Amino acid sequence: MSERTSSHLRRAVAVRTRRITESAAFTAAVFGLILGNAVLLGAETYTGAVEQWHSTLKTAEHVFLAAFTAEILLRAAASADRPKQFFRDPWNIFDLAVVGLAFLPFARENATVLRLLRLARVVRAARFLPQLRIVIVAVGKSLPGTLSFVLVGALLLYVYAMTGWVFFAAEDPEHYGSLGRAALTLFLLITLDGLGDAVRAGLEISRWTILYFASFVLLGSFLLVNLLIGVVINSLQEAREMEAGTGSAPPRRASTPDTADDLREQLATARRALDTIEAELENPRSRSR
Numbered sequence: 001m002s003e004r005t006s007s008h009l010r011r012a013v014a015v016r017t018r019r020i021t022e023s024a025a026f027t028a029a030v031f032g033l034i035l036g037n038a039v040l041l042g043a044e045t046y047t048g049a050v051e052q053w054h055s056t057l058k059t060a061e062h063v064f065l066a067a068f069t070a071e072i073l074l075r076a077a078a079s080a081d082r083p084k085q086f087f088r089d090p091w092n093i094f095d096l097a098v099v100g101l102a103f104l105p106f107a108r109e110n111a112t113v114l115r116l117l118r119l120a121r122v123v124r125a126a127r128f129l130p131q132l133r134i135v136i137v138a139v140g141k142s143l144p145g146t147l148s149f150v151l152v153g154a155l156l157l158y159v160y161a162m163t164g165w166v167f168f169a170a171e172d173p174e175h176y177g178s179l180g181r182a183a184l185t186l187f188l189l190i191t192l193d194g195l196g197d198a199v200r201a202g203l204e205i206s207r208w209t210i211l212y213f214a215s216f217v218l219l220g221s222f223l224l225v226n227l228l229i230g231v232v233i234n235s236l237q238e239a240r241e242m243e244a245g246t247g248s249a250p251p252r253r254a255s256t257p258d259t260a261d262d263l264r265e266q267l268a269t270a271r272r273a274l275d276t277i278e279a280e281l282e283n284p285r286s287r288s289r
Helices: 003-021 024-043 047-052 054-078 083-088 090-101 105-109 111-128 130-141 143-168 179-190 195-205 209-247 249-282 284-288
Strands: none
Touching: 003 054, 024 054, 024 111, 047 054, 054 083, 054 090, 054 111, 083 090, 090 111, 105 111, 111 130, 130 143, 130 209, 143 179, 143 195, 143 209, 179 195, 179 209, 195 209
């Protein structure tokens, strides 16, 4: 088989399977399989159902695995004319890993690993829910900013925990008897949980403790939390822009085969025109004229 024939065959397979994978019916069917897999996992948590329907549940699991495998193969076939494009999509890598690992011996022999892999299939529902996909991308993009937030928060907790240990350890050892206890107490105060009790206990020690708690709540609960919200909102906006760009990409890819056909037709027309000109030049009567 020549290279041109092989390329034409791959293109034909990709075009046909792409029509299937990009159809609404295919998306709905895969989404329904994911929901069915989730229901199956939930049913297996009931001992009575497992004992009564063990063979049926086992058969259903094999059916789901076969269906998900067929889905991955169809998606791979849809990218037969551009294999690299398939692996550039993170969701394709995730789907391939989740389904492929289920066939490995160590996964099939380990019930815990197999359950986790089956549970990961439920996460694939995000692929078909644009809003959930945006949130997941936003969480990933906010990780660098979140790391900075964690470092600043840890520094703030350390400074205030040490200060609390110095001033309150003798009077309130239950909450400030060590650095760890003081840090845990202040971490809970960031959520404003038990703030009233902490302030009343501090006022029994000294009226100046109000400055300690007020400054910590201002920096921890208001400033740091709002900073984290700003990081997440910024990442969410970037994720929406990325999703909008991804959403506009398929029409451009769909128009590529039409453009190639137009170019081939133009080349064929140009060849016919050249053949006509050569025939006229070779005709003696045309040369005499």
